[in-house]
Amino acid sequence: xxxxxxxxxxxxxxxxxxxxxxxxxxxxxxxxxxxxxxxxxxxxxxxxxxxxxxxxxxxxxxxxxxxxxxxxxxxxxxxxxxxxxxxxxxxxxxxxxxxxxxxxxxxxxxxxxxxxxxxxxxxxxxxxxxxxxxxxxxxxxxxxxxxxxxxxxxxxxxxxxxxxxxxxxxxxxxxxxxxxxxxxxxxxxxxxxxxxxxxxxxxxxxxxxxxxxxxxxxxxxxxxxxxxxxxxxxxxxxxxxxxxxxxxxxxxxxxxxxxxxxxxxxxxx
Amino acid sequence: xxxxxxxxxxxxxxxxxxxxxxxxxxxxxxxxxxxxxxxxxxxxxxxxxxxxxxxxxxxxxxxxxxxxxxxxxxxxxxxxxxxxxxxxxxxxxxxxxxxxxxxxxxxxxxxxxxxxxxxxxxxxxxxxxxxxxxxxxxxxxxxxxxxxxxxxxxxxxxxxxxxxxxxxxxxxxxxxxxxxxxxxxxxxxxxxxxxxxxxxxxxxxxxxxxxxxxxxxxxxxxxxxxxxxxxxxxxxxxxxxxxxxxxxxxxxxxxxxxxxxxxxxxxxxxxxxxxxxxxxxxxxxxxxxxxxxxxxxxxxxxxxxxxxxxxxxxxxxxxxxxxxxxxxxxxxxxxxxxxxxxxxxxxxxxxxxxxxxxxxxxxxxxxxxxxxxxx
Numbered sequence: 041x042x043x044x045x046x047x048x049x050x051x052x053x054x055x056x057x058x059x060x061x062x063x064x065x066x067x068x069x070x071x072x073x074x075x076x077x078x079x080x081x082x083x084x085x086x087x088x089x090x091x092x093x094x095x096x097x098x099x100x101x102x103x104x105x106x107x108x109x110x111x112x113x114x115x116x117x118x119x120x121x122x123x124x125x126x127x128x129x130x131x132x133x134x135x136x137x138x139x140x141x142x143x144x145x146x147x148x149x150x151x152x153x154x155x156x157x158x159x160x161x162x163x164x165x166x167x168x169x170x171x172x173x174x175x176x177x178x179x180x181x182x183x184x185x186x187x188x189x190x191x192x193x194x195x196x197x198x199x200x201x202x203x204x205x206x207x208x209x210x211x212x213x214x215x216x217x218x219x220x221x222x223x224x225x226x227x228x229x230x231x232x233x234x235x236x237x238x239x240x241x242x243x244x245x246x247x248x249x250x251x252x253x254x255x256x257x258x259x260x261x262x263x264x265x266x267x268x269x270x271x272x273x274x275x276x277x278x279x280x281x282x283x284x285x286x287x288x289x290x291x292x293x294x295x296x297x298x299x300x301x302x303x304x305x306x307x308x309x
Numbered sequence: 310x311x312x313x314x315x316x317x318x319x320x321x322x323x324x325x326x327x328x329x330x331x332x333x334x335x336x337x338x339x340x341x342x343x344x345x346x347x348x349x350x351x352x353x354x355x356x357x358x359x360x361x362x363x364x365x366x367x368x369x370x371x372x373x374x375x376x377x378x379x380x381x382x383x384x385x386x387x388x389x390x391x392x393x394x395x396x397x398x399x400x401x402x403x404x405x406x407x408x409x410x411x412x413x414x415x416x417x418x419x420x421x422x423x424x425x426x427x428x429x430x431x432x433x434x435x436x437x438x439x440x441x442x443x444x445x446x447x448x449x450x451x452x453x454x455x456x457x458x459x460x461x462x463x464x465x466x467x468x469x470x471x472x473x474x475x476x477x478x479x480x481x482x483x484x485x486x487x488x489x490x491x492x493x494x495x496x497x498x499x500x501x502x503x504x505x506x507x508x509x510x511x512x513x514x515x516x517x518x519x520x521x522x523x524x525x526x527x528x529x530x531x532x533x534x535x536x537x538x539x540x541x542x543x544x545x546x547x548x549x550x551x552x553x554x555x556x557x558x559x560x561x562x563x564x565x566x567x568x569x570x571x572x573x574x575x576x577x578x579x580x581x582x583x584x585x586x587x588x589x590x591x592x593x594x595x596x597x598x599x600x601x602x603x604x605x606x607x608x609x610x611x612x613x614x615x616x617x618x619x620x621x622x623x624x625x626x627x628x629x630x631x632x633x634x635x636x637x638x639x640x641x642x643x644x645x646x647x648x649x650x651x652x653x654x655x656x657x658x659x660x661x662x663x664x665x666x667x668x669x670x671x672x673x674x675x676x677x678x679x680x681x682x683x684x
Contacts, residue, residue, distance in 0.1 A: 196539050197539065200538050200539050200556050201556060204614065204616030204617050204628055205616070205617050213628070215617060215619060215626060216619065216622070216624050216626050216631075216633050216644070217622075219619065221617075239552045239620055241621055242619035242620060242621050242622065243620065244552055244553055244554040244581070244618055244620040245550055245551075245552040245553045245554075245620070246553070246554075247548070247550050247553060249545070249547075249548035250537070250548060250549075250553055250555055255540075270402045270410040270411070270412075271409070271410065271411060272411065272412035272415055273411060273412070273415065274405065274408040274409060274410075274411030274412075274415070274416065275408050275409065275411075276409075303434070304434060307358075307443075308360055308438040308439065308443055
């Protein structure tokens with residue numbers, strides 16, 4: 041105890057105390073945070089259950105019947121109409137935690153805690169939205185099974201169709217006015233397949249006549265390959281290209297050079 | 310400000326607010342020397358501080374061992390490098406904390422080479438700082454000028470040589486030598502200018518949409534289909550749903566014998582479908598088909614591919630310098646360094662339902678160039 045008391049004025053004390061407090065708060069939150077409710081009975085009529093979920097969680101912006109709403113300030117869209125977006129769009133938006141949106145903003149970001157509903161609830165919501173108008177359906181597991189797809193061909197397609205926004209290695213990048221293309225590292229094959237078919241926010245649609253189902257599987261194979269391949273050179277620095285690599289070289293390389301220059305210039309006695 | 314018109318103003322009132330000791334600027338001023346001496350004295354060298362290795366033989370011995378240890382570190386690094394080069398599997402991976410998985414052989418070779426080089430450098434510097442003499446000394450400047458006799462000797466030698474070569478008596482040699490040396494510079498300059506390549510002629514104004522080059526060396530226009538890049542398949546108008554974006558190259562481009570990439574770099578096109586009522590430019594509507602519009606993908610700033618299409622805002626963003634084009638208004642520049650809108654390609658639908666270009670670009674695509682005429 042005396043050793044602790046003696047060090048209470050050490051410059052690192054503030055940092056250490058802050059870290060301890062932050063970790064403790066985080067653990068307490070994780071322990072006491074409310075958990076999402078479990079799914080309703082699977083026997084219930086999916087569409088009816090989906091409508092209930094929709095009216096409780098989505099109707100504020102998308103309207104009570106999914107007709108969409110505008111904000112009070114002119115023609116700005118608060119929530120787009122949902123007739124015809126299809127079950128795939130719901131499965132993607134809700135399944136990645138983008139919807140329900142935490143707060144209005146330029147972009148609905150991927151949920152940090154993942155989906156806020158169980159897959160059963162998402163399926164119910166999707167069934168309800170699909171009943172509003174025909175749209176892309178949720179793909180079957182065989183549709184996005186990329187085990188036999190040609191990753192090299194997928195790379196060619198990716199560089200023409202995807203790389204300008206999502207970066208050559210799928211690390212994401214900036215768009216206009218605060219929007220951005222997210223990193224693709226953790227997106228599941230099903231969600232990649234869905235968003236190609238439906239588009240989302242700034243991302244255009246790549247329907248089956250633009251990128252055939254085979255091409256989509258090849259693109260998924262490419263994304264999964266580059267994110268599972270080890271890096272022979274070690275640290276990838278986010279695969280961001282010259283910006284992060286240059287920053288690393290300037291900060292650490294230059295610091296090392298300055299350190300040696302100071303040592304060389306010091307008098308030895 | 311002041312009741313008295315005094316040349317120096319006043320820094321404090323003398324009426325007692327700051328006490329009687331406050332002094333006006335123009336009173337009590339003594340012209341001093343600012344503390345500068347008339348003449349700077351040479352301060353001489355600081356007293357020399359002896360190092361541990363100067364003071365005792367044991368200290369010197371320790372420094373010697375340290376330097377030898379650093380050089381030995383380099384030797385070990387080199388040996389490890391050579392052994393690892395042959396012994397290690399070049400495709401094995403190892404987890405290194407703070408770095409992650411990396412190639413085992415790369416990690417060992419790199420670390421060994423770092424010690425091998427660093428050991429030599431550190432050893433040499435440590436040697437110089439501990440054992441080599443570090444007595445401060447002063448070296449006085451000495452005159453640079455050679456003696457008069459030596460200078461005259463050089464001049465005499467030169468003149469003797471010129472006289473012996475008879476260059477002044479034989480002007481034919483003098484002038485032909487001058488001509489030969491002068492002309493010799495021409496090939497050097499010629500390579501430099503010639504290496505810049507042929508003159509562009511009208512190549513920058515034409516794209517593959519002007520039609521394939523005929524036997525007469527001129528393009529012959531015919532309506533070309535819009536093909537998917539990289540699949541090179543034709544695009545049906547029904548394929549292009551609202552919110553879609555297609556990356557397009559002209560039909561027949563890949564059949565060219567040479568210069569495919571150069572031609573593609575000028576002819577690349579972005580095909581988008583917008584809800585028709587969002588388009589405000591009448592020319593854009595007329596040159597498109599039911600909300601389907603085709604624009605050059607080459608930025609008018611410095612020619613990067615403008616590929617970042619946001620389907621909700623209908624903005625086209627260039628990744629190089631953030632030039633932003635508004636696709637609803639004929640690709641007008643709304644942000645960034647580009648000065649001209651992207652050129653539109655006029656499209657229509659042929660008998661079989663495929664999209665075709667009914668005329669070439671009406672202006673040169675891409676960045677400005679000298680012969681372009683209007684900026």
